[in-house]
Amino acid sequence: MLCLPFSRLCRQVCYCLCRRILWRGRIRPARMYRNGRPIDSEFHQSERLFFRCKLDAVFEADQLKPASVRFPDQSVNREKYGRCRDVLLPDESPKSKNWILWGVARIHVRDIPTEAKSSGGVAYQFAVEHDPQEDNYAHSELRVYKNGQREQGGKRINQQIKKEFRTRLALSARVIVKPLI
Amino acid sequence: MSTIAALSTDIIERDVAAGERPLPERSSWLRQDEVNNQATAVTFLQDRKEWLLAAYKKLSKLALLEADWDSYGAEAPTRDSIDAAREILRALADAELEPTSVDPSAEGGVCLSFQRGGRYGDIECFNSGGILAVTSTGPDDTNVWEIERSSVQLGRALSRIRTFIGW
Numbered sequence: 001m002l003c004l005p006f007s008r009l010c011r012q013v014c015y016c017l018c019r020r021i022l023w024r025g026r027i028r029p030a031r032m033y034r035n036g037r038p039i040d041s042e043f044h045q046s047e048r049l050f051f052r053c054k055l056d057a058v059f060e061a062d063q064l065k066p067a068s069v070r071f072p073d074q075s076v077n078r079e080k081y082g083r084c085r086d087v088l089l090p091d092e093s094p095k096s097k098n099w100i101l102w103g104v105a106r107i108h109v110r111d112i113p114t115e116a117k118s119s120g121g122v123a124y125q126f127a128v129e130h131d132p133q134e135d136n137y138a139h140s141e142l143r144v145y146k147n148g149q150r151e152q153g154g155k156r157i158n159q160q161i162k163k164e165f166r167t168r169l170a171l172s173a174r175v176i177v178k179p180l181i
Numbered sequence: 182m183s184t185i186a187a188l189s190t191d192i193i194e195r196d197v198a199a200g201e202r203p204l205p206e207r208s209s210w211l212r213q214d215e216v217n218n219q220a221t222a223v224t225f226l227q228d229r230k231e232w233l234l235a236a237y238k239k240l241s242k243l244a245l246l247e248a249d250w251d252s253y254g255a256e257a258p259t260r261d262s263i264d265a266a267r268e269i270l271r272a273l274a275d276a277e278l279e280p281t282s283v284d285p286s287a288e289g290g291v292c293l294s295f296q297r298g299g300r301y302g303d304i305e306c307f308n309s310g311g312i313l314a315v316t317s318t319g320p321d322d323t324n325v326w327e328i329e330r331s332s333v334q335l336g337r338a339l340s341r342i343r344t345f346i347g348w
Contacts, residue, residue: 051253052252054251056284056285057251057284059281059282059296063296065282065284065292065294066292066294066301066303066315067284067285067286067287067292067294067303067305068251068284068287069287070251070253070254070255070287070288071288074253075253097252099252102252111320113320154288159307159311159313159327160313160325160326160327162288163305163313163315163325164315164323164325166287166288167301167303167315167317167323167325168317168320168323169320171301171317171319171320171323172320
């Protein structure tokens with residue numbers, strides 16, 4: 001087991017080397033860019049979805065804390081078009097930060113609850129949808145539909161439904177790259 | 182006793198300082214929070230509830246979080262949610278129920294969680310003012326319920342979580 005400062009240094013050095021040598025000075029590898037590729041709505045049940053997390057968001061035994069899960073519209077990267085560590089790479093927007101020392105959590109598509117009904121009888125459907133960005137083709141989102149209409153922002157979603165979804169999702173997730181900060 | 186005395190002096194000095202010069206709104210309540218946290222912490226230090234002191238310190242840190250702390254656009258905890266979490270921590274201390282962790286919520290607020298083996302429970306105080314609790318043994322066994330901000334309801338929720346977790 002490497003000590004934490006050494007692990008941090010190793011990860012940063014790896015990123016710098018990849019950037020300078022493999023990616024020819026770009027902040028992301030060429031495979032991450034969309035380059036005109038279409039939306040792919042097909043998700044296999046065993047496909048893995050990745051998102052980043054900090055040390056604070058993880059219990060011992062690599063269990064993700066439900067408090068760290070956002071819903072709806074949690075951004076994830078799909079395995080089919082990327083690698084787990086892609087979610088740690090900065091993007092080209094001025095607001096972007098370097099997340100290279102953060103960790104990566106994964107869930108399977110089959111772990112996402114498909115539907116739920118509130119005590120008032122309102123039906124909610126949940127889905128992961130491919131939402132490619134120009135510099136991140138694998139980008140996808142966990143979305144919610146209320147009576148067939150997409151709900152964005154979460155203000156009009158039953159709080160108990162949201163909490164149940166977040167808890168179920170977090171308890172299905174595993175941290176596969178240890179956060180170092 | 183020296184630690185307690187030092188904390189008490191510090192609190193008094195901060196109290197006086199806070200009264201002498203007006204502070205911007207957020208800074209003001211952060212300062213007051215720190216005073217409240219330390220005042221309660223002094224009381225409980227005498228009872229050797231060290232976890233409570235750590236939890237209050239964590240709350241003070243959460244009050245300093247800025248929006249987008251999770252890089253996915255999460256709101257920072259508001260004063261209301263931090264106040265609610267502090268109230269619950271007091272109740273937890275009375276009930277001798279120590280949370281596993283105190284964390285910011287990606288939905289905006291503060292979450293006090295409990296974990297033992299495969300059993301999980303939490304109480305989440307939202308910026309909106311709502312409080313929800315959950316118990317779960319896994320994705321297929323999750324129960325969520327709402328808690329009103331009353332000592333009776335909170336007591337029931339703590340009792341339910343304690344029984345579920347097995348403490």
